[in-house]
Amino acid sequence: MTATAVYPGSFDPVTNGHIDIIERSADVFERVVVAVLHNRNKTPLFSMEERLEMLKQATAHLDNVEIDSFHGLLIDYMKERNAKVIVRGLRAVSDFEYEMQAASINRKLNPSVETFFMMTNNQYSYLSSSIVKEVAKYNADVSELVPEPVQSYLHEKFE
Template sequence: MTAIAVYPGSFDPVTNGHLDIIERSAKVFDKVVVAVLHNRNKVPLFSIEERVAMLEESTAYITNTEVDSFNGLLIDYIREKNARTIVRGLRAVSDFEYEMQAASINRKLDPDIETFFMMTNNQYSYLSSSIVKEVAKYEANVQDLVPASVQKALLQKYSHLTDEK
């Protein structure tokens, strides 16, 4: 039986912290599906298609990954992918409370699906997509925070702010 895990998230945009979790998950599971979710509670900077493309480019070197997108309940998507594990990265204790609630409801919806928590690498413990966008908006260098292609995409998205000055 192939051990398939799903790593869901907004990935708006993908950061080096996300890539760290993807790389490490790919060492544990036979296949990791990186699933970009359409989150109705957030207004994303990048479209689903842009986020999928950035992830595909950023993870191309990890041969046992697949990038996809989904809408709806994560549990339904997990079943569709024949997966049994959800991968979640934890940066701090504050992440754990939310993630524990999500894992608990997912377990209630399907007791056969496990949540696999991975602590982020310490060098990324402060890093989030929101922080990256905020820094990039003010033309600060984000090259150590995101893949080069993502940095370029951020510069393009925020270039209109520079033009308005």
């Protein structure tokens, strides 16, 4: 059995859909590392420190979940962490196309790393960080979209 799985992403901000995947992964793997990517191609709303803190607060109830960040290629981070499993959430068929390409190149770069796809809970199939930011920008209620600690961060950003 693989002890460590890595769930990578931008998490800008973390949503209830992300938490669903994290909780379910924590039931399957001994340890789950939620790894926040420093993505030079994106301009995040939240700083790296804020995203890490939101994740720590939102996953505090999960003893086998660790929050971390990384630069560069995920496959290099996997080697650094001695992890063999990447966890990815799928909301729709459109996600699958991109995720399949990413899984294929990761497998090409390191054949010992497997990607596990988890279908998101149906109640979160429409949910993305981009949608959350758009809704929050107009002071709409995001309480059913994000964990409680994230609501405060969004409120402060758009106040």
